[in-house]
Amino acid sequence: MIASVPEYWWPFLYQYGVGLIVFLIGLALILGYRSCNLTRRADRLWFAVLILGLLCYAGLHFLWYMAALYVMPGPVGGAA
Amino acid sequence: MSCGALLAQVGTWLDYLVIVMYLLLILGFGSFFGRYAKSTRDFFFSGSKFSWWLIGVSLIATGIGSHSFMKYAQAGYEHGLSSGMAYMNDWYVIPLFMFGWLPIIYFARVRSIPEYFQRRFNGAARFIATLVILEYMIGYIGFNLYTLGTAAHQVLGVEVWQAILVISLVSGIYITAGGQTAVIFTDLAQGFMLLTAGLLLLILGLDHLALGGTLLDGLRTLWQNLSLAERLPFAHFNQPQSFNFIGVFWQDGMAGSLMFLFVSQGLIMRFLATKSVNEGRKAIVFNTLLFMPIGMIVVGNAGWIGNAMVATGLLAAPDNARDIFVAVARQICQPGIFGFVLAALSAALMSTIDTFTNAAAALFVYDVYQPYVRPGATDRHYMRTARLASAVTALVGMGVAFFFMTLGTDMYEVHAQFQAFVTPPIVVAVLLGAFWRRFTSAGALAAMLGGVVCIALSKKFPVLVQPFAHGVAPGADGQYTYMTALFGLVCAAAIGVVVSLLTKPKPPDEIAGLWVGTMDFGMRRFKGGEPNHEMGRRVVAGLTIADEGTTPPTTATSYDDYASGHGGPPADPTGPPPPEYAIVRLCAAHLERLKARPGDLLYVADARRWLGGLRSLHCRAGQPHERGPVVLMAAAAFSSGSFVAGRAVRVEKVL
Numbered sequence: 001m002i003a004s005v006p007e008y009w010w011p012f013l014y015q016y017g018v019g020l021i022v023f024l025i026g027l028a029l030i031l032g033y034r035s036c037n038l039t040r041r042a043d044r045l046w047f048a049v050l051i052l053g054l055l056c057y058a059g060l061h062f063l064w065y066m067a068a069l070y071v072m073p074g075p076v077g078g079a080a
Numbered sequence: 081m082s083c084g085a086l087l088a089q090v091g092t093w094l095d096y097l098v099i100v101m102y103l104l105l106i107l108g109f110g111s112f113f114g115r116y117a118k119s120t121r122d123f124f125f126s127g128s129k130f131s132w133w134l135i136g137v138s139l140i141a142t143g144i145g146s147h148s149f150m151k152y153a154q155a156g157y158e159h160g161l162s163s164g165m166a167y168m169n170d171w172y173v174i175p176l177f178m179f180g181w182l183p184i185i186y187f188a189r190v191r192s193i194p195e196y197f198q199r200r201f202n203g204a205a206r207f208i209a210t211l212v213i214l215e216y217m218i219g220y221i222g223f224n225l226y227t228l229g230t231a232a233h234q235v236l237g238v239e240v241w242q243a244i245l246v247i248s249l250v251s252g253i254y255i256t257a258g259g260q261t262a263v264i265f266t267d268l269a270q271g272f273m274l275l276t277a278g279l280l281l282l283i284l285g286l287d288h289l290a291l292g293g294t295l296l297d298g299l300r301t302l303w304q305n306l307s308l309a310e311r312l313p314f315a316h317f318n319q320p321q322s323f324n325f326i327g328v329f330w331q332d333g334m335a336g337s338l339m340f341l342f343v344s345q346g347l348i349m350r351f352l353a354t355k356s357v358n359e360g361r362k363a364i365v366f367n368t369l370l371f372m373p374i375g376m377i378v379v380g381n382a383g384w385i386g387n388a389m390v391a392t393g394l395l396a397a398p399d400n401a402r403d404i405f406v407a408v409a410r411q412i413c414q415p416g417i418f419g420f421v422l423a424a425l426s427a428a429l430m431s432t433i434d435t436f437t438n439a440a441a442a443l444f445v446y447d448v449y450q451p452y453v454r455p456g457a458t459d460r461h462y463m464r465t466a467r468l469a470s471a472v473t474a475l476v477g478m479g480v481a482f483f484f485m486t487l488g489t490d491m492y493e494v495h496a497q498f499q500a501f502v503t504p505p506i507v508v509a510v511l512l513g514a515f516w517r518r519f520t521s522a523g524a525l526a527a528m529l530g531g532v533v534c535i536a537l538s539k540k541f542p543v544l545v546q547p548f549a550h551g552v553a554p555g556a557d558g559q560y561t562y563m564t565a566l567f568g569l570v571c572a573a574a575i576g577v578v579v580s581l582l583t584k585p586k587p588p589d590e591i592a593g594l595w596v597g598t599m600d601f602g603m604r605r606f607k608g609g610e611p612n613h614e615m616g617r618r619v620v621a622g623l624t625i626a627d628e629g630t631t632p633p634t635t636a637t638s639y640d641d642y643a644s645g646h647g648g649p650p651a652d653p654t655g656p657p658p659p660e661y662a663i664v665r666l667c668a669a670h671l672e673r674l675k676a677r678p679g680d681l682l683y684v685a686d687a688r689r690w691l692g693g694l695r696s697l698h699c700r701a702g703q704p705h706e707r708g709p710v711v712l713m714a715a716a717a718f719s720s721g722s723f724v725a726g727r728a729v730r731v732e733k734v735l
Contacts, residue, residue, distance in 0.1 A: 011314035011325035019172045022334070026175035029515055033597040036179040040613050043179075046361060050175050053369055057171050060373075061313050064161075068311035072303055 012065060016058055023054060095236070095419030102273075102423035103250050106430065109269060110254025110262040116694065116722065120462045123259035124191070124442045126353040127696075129685070130264060132362035134692035135354050138264045139363065140371040141271030141431035142346065145220075147227040148379045149278075149425055153405035156383020157390075159323055160310025163383055164376030168313070169333035170341075170368050177341045178361050180596045181514055185348060186357045187602035188593045193345055193510070194447040200513045200594045201521035208528050209509075210447045212502050213345055217436045217443075218473070222480025228429040229481065234406050236422070244481045251430045252474030255437050256467050260353055261694075263434045270427035277424030278378025284412045285385030288394065305388040318551040326550040327562030335565035338507045342514075345443055346435035355683050355693055356734045382408045433477060441469035504568030505531025512576050515596050517588070523580030531572030538567055603735060607681050611735045616675030619666070619731040620687050623723060626712040628665075628705075661700040662717035666731065668704040670711075676701050676733045684711060684721065687728040697721030698734065 005013065027050070030036040036043050117123040155163035190196045193213055198206035225244045232243035254262050286298030309316065314325045321327075340347060341364075354360040386404040389395035389411070398407045409421050445466050454461070505528045512519040512527065538544045538560075545560040545567045554560050560567075593602035603611045664684060666674070676682060678701050685696035697720055705712055711729055713721075723729065 007317065008308070008312055010317040011312075011329075014317070014326070015169065015314065015329065018329075019169065019333075022172040023175065026173065026180075029596060030175055030179035033599070035183065035596045035599045036175075041615050042358065042613065046178065049365055050178070053171050053174065053365065056369060057168060061168075064313040068308060068313075072300070 009065075012061060015061070020054075094415040095422060098416055098419030099423050099426065102420075102426065103246070106266055106269065106427075107250050107254055110266040110434075111257040113258035113262040113265055116261045117259045117463075118720075119459050120445065120466055122261065123463060123466050124349060124438065124445075126260045126264060128353055129355050129683075129693045129696040129698070130353050130359075131689070131692045132354065132359045132366065134264060134268055135350055135360070135363040136366040136371060137271040138267035138431070139347070139350060139367045140375050141267040141274060141427070142350070142435045143340070143372075143432075144274060144375055144379060144428045145224045145227070145432040147224055149382070149405050149428060150227060150231065150402055152376075152379040153381075153383035153386070153408070154402045155323060156380040157386045157401050157404040158383070159315055160306050160312075160387065161380075161384065162310075162312055162315040162325075163380040165314050165325070166328050166332035166336070167372045167376035167379075169329060170337045170372065173334070173337050173341065174364065174368060176511075176515070177364060179599075181342050181510075182351060182360050182364070183357050183599050183602060184514055184594060184596065186352060186360065187599070187606040189606070190348075191352075192443050192446045193343055193348060194443065196513070196594070197509070197524070200591060201509075201524045205509070205521060205524045205528070206447065208525070209506065210443060212506055212528075213343065214440060214443055216502055217345065217440045218476055218480055221433045221436050221440075221473075221477030222484055224429050224432050225477060225481035226484035228425060229485070231406060231425060232422070234403065240485055241482065244478055244485075247426060247429060247433075248474050248478040248481075251434050251437065252471055255434050255441075255474065256470045259466070259470070260349060260438055263438050264350070264353060266434065267431040270431040273427045274424040274431075275374060275378055277421050277427075278375075278381065280417070281409060281412070281421060282377065282381040282385070284417070285381065285389075285408065288412045289385065289388055289392070301392065302384060302388045305391040306384075310387070318549075319553075321553050321555050321561075324552060324562075327552060330566040330569075331562040335503045335507060335569060338511065339503045342510045343503075343506050344439075346439035349439055349442060350435070355685075355696065355698070355732075385412070437470055437473045437477065440473040441466055444469045444473070501532065501535055501568075504535070504565055505529075505572040508569060508572035508576055512573070512580075513595065516580075517591070517595050517597055518580055518585050519576065520580045520583045520585045522583040523576045526579040527572045527576030530575035531568055534571035534575075535564060535568045538564055607735045609679055612675070612677060612680045612733065613735075614675040616733050617673050619670045619673050620728055621666070621670060621731065622710045623684075623718070623727070623729045624707070624710045624712055625715050625718050626665075626707075627714060628712070661698055662714060662720070663702040664699040664717065665702040665705045665712040667706065667709055670709065670731065671701065671704055674731065674733045678703050681734040683732045683734050684713070684729050685732075686723060687730045689730075695722045695724065695727075697723075 027036075031038070036047055038044050038047060116126070119127075121127060152163050184190070185196065188196075188199070190199070194206040194209040197209040225247060226240070228247060229240035229243040232238050233240045254266060258265075283295065286295045286302065288298070289301040290296075290298035291301075303311070315328065316324055318324045318326050351360045351363070354363060382405045386395060386398075386408040389408065390397045395407060395411055398404055409418060413421055445462055449465055449469070450457075450462065454465075508527050508531060509524045513524060534544075542554055542558050542560055545563055548566045548570065549560050549563045552560060552563055592598045593605055600611075661681065664682065666676075671677070674680075674682070680701045682699045682701050683696065684699055685691070685693050697717060699713070699717065702712075711731060713723075
């Protein structure tokens with residue numbers, strides 16, 4: 001299935017596939033050991049920041065891809 | 081003045097003047113903070129009192145070395161916008177740092193990574209960690225000095241050794257005088273400076289590309305001269321061998337980020353200089369979400385601009401791509417501005433090596449001198465040793481830079497190979513120690529030694545790395561340079577896990593507070609009582625010196641005092657007792673607003689936020705008073721916090 005995805009998307013998928021697994025393992029550890037205790041208001045806020053940060057980066061990279069693909073396509077120089 | 085005449089002045093008296101003024105200003109600014117270093121705790125951790133923004137901005141200055149401009153500009157020139165992808169792939173490990181490593185080291189009052197190894201594992205682990213980290217830091221200082229010396233030689237014509245000597249002396253002097261506080265404040269100034277210079281280069285470059293049009297025209301030219309591959313945020317998945325996504329992901333994104341956040345003594349000390357764990361969390365969030373993407377633009381844009389300038393015939397292609405930063409800066413900057421850019425290059429260098437110099441000195445004092453050479457001495461004695469160690473470290477770094485001068489290998493390769501060798505095993509030891517209770521001392525030793533052996537074997541037999549290579553081809557020398565990081569991580573982790581399962585772990589009470597499952601204990605020990613997690617609001621009030629019910633703090637924090645007063649580290653292997661904080665008294669209304677109770681840990685700081693906590697003190701709340709909206713504090717505490725009479729203070733609850 002991955003072969004049908006254009007090659008230039010592979011890094012994005014890997015970054016937010018393997019990277020997401022690492023991120024989720026981290027969340028599981030801190031929640032499981034109650035280092036991040038969601039019964040505390042401050043910890044809930046920080047937990048939200050962690051999720052939003054990931055979404056922020058994923059959104060930024062996605063928009064960057066869209067710009068690269070669709071804003072003024074047809075490069076003058078270099079090889080695609 | 082014609083363009084030709086302007087160019088003739090580049091690298092002449094005006095640029096020299098700007099650089100000399102910068103060096104003198106930073107020397108004076110850094111040395112000024114010597115007055116705030118009253119103990120080793122101040123010298124190495126700034127009394128743990130600073131605000132997040134001070135730490136956040138200084139962190140970006142520390143993270144960007146002078147080699148960063150050269151390295152990422154070269155990558156930007158050759159590969160386009162993906163040059164800075166290493167700046168935007170740290171977020172995955174942030175949960176482990178924010179809620180794992182940061183609270184562990186902060187609440188356990190760990191002063192150095194090797195000290196953590198001693199307390200979590202044993203003395204042998206500490207010894208190995210000390211050697212590896214010292215080697216890493218000294219090498220890093222030398223490498224950065226050499227890079228700047230090379231750039232200065234190319235641009236100004238000064239000898240490489242002359243540039244190395246001047247920078248080493250300037251940074252060595254202010255670090256020796258001011259310690260961590262000087263490092264943080266100079267890094268703040270230098271952080272703004274290098275961000276300004278980098279963005280200035282971008283604007284001037286776009287203006288140059290616009291050929292008299294607007295900046296938007298310049299941006300259009302830049303964009304149109306990039307191929308699709310060069311426009312994308314990531315490089316090709318696994319080609320070419322020298323720069324590809326998968327190599328950067330594992331080498332920089334995983335191994336490098338983990339090394340930076342979990343093992344870099346300089347970074348750890350920076351976070352220990354914050355006033356609370358919460359403040360450290362703010363610093364890392366803003367640094368990673370805001371400053372890192374800006375930093376990516378700052379270090380890479382000269383390469384992007386250079387790419388477009390060469391394509392449009394505005395710049396002759398340099399013989400060597402690594403010279404693109406200097407070539408672009410030289411072309412688009414007028415005299416004076418060029419000097420400012422070079423000064424920013426120096427700022428990038430000094431803000432990195434000052435951190436590493438201070439950190440190496442801390443390692444020497446805490447992990448070599450205090451335990452092995454002169455245990456049980458007074459803090460005053462260790463303070464003198466700390467200053468001497470800082471000066472010697474600066475000199476040793478200079479010597480290593482001279483060594484690099486004779487090496488003559490490609491700079492990126494040297495740096496990458498050095499990291500690939502030492503990073504994975506020690507990162508694995510810290511991670512498993514912090515997040516797995518069952519991880520044993522024998523497991524840690526085996527992971528570190530076995531990991532290095534495996535990496536060494538992979539250099540001899542590169543075929544071992546092939547299963548981890550994700551299709552990346554080996555280099556001309558047959559080596560998988562960047563994928564070795566993944567190989568090293570897996571090998572070290574596997575060895576550590578297997579050996580740990582075969583050996584007996586330490587009893588739980590011996591490692592309480594030193595791994596992630598015991599953070600509540602860590603907080604209780606840090607505070608010396610039950611933590612108060614109720615969220616309150618800040619209070620701003622007048623400060624009055626009074627003796628009724630208030631007490632002064634002890635002269636230094638407990639671990640130093642305890643170690644020196646008892647002839648060595650405390651018998652309790654899980655750490656020292658909590659320090660004797662000063663007791664301050666607030667009125668009942670203020671305590672209610674803070675949601676604080678008598679006995680809670682408070683932070684009192686000068687109300688002027690721009691000081692970032694320079695004049696501040698951690699205290700314990702005493703019984704409420706009835707003298708109105710003022711904070712009552714003992715005279716000794718007032719002096720210890722460097723407060724100013726008549727100035728209001730801001731009070732926050734810590735725990």
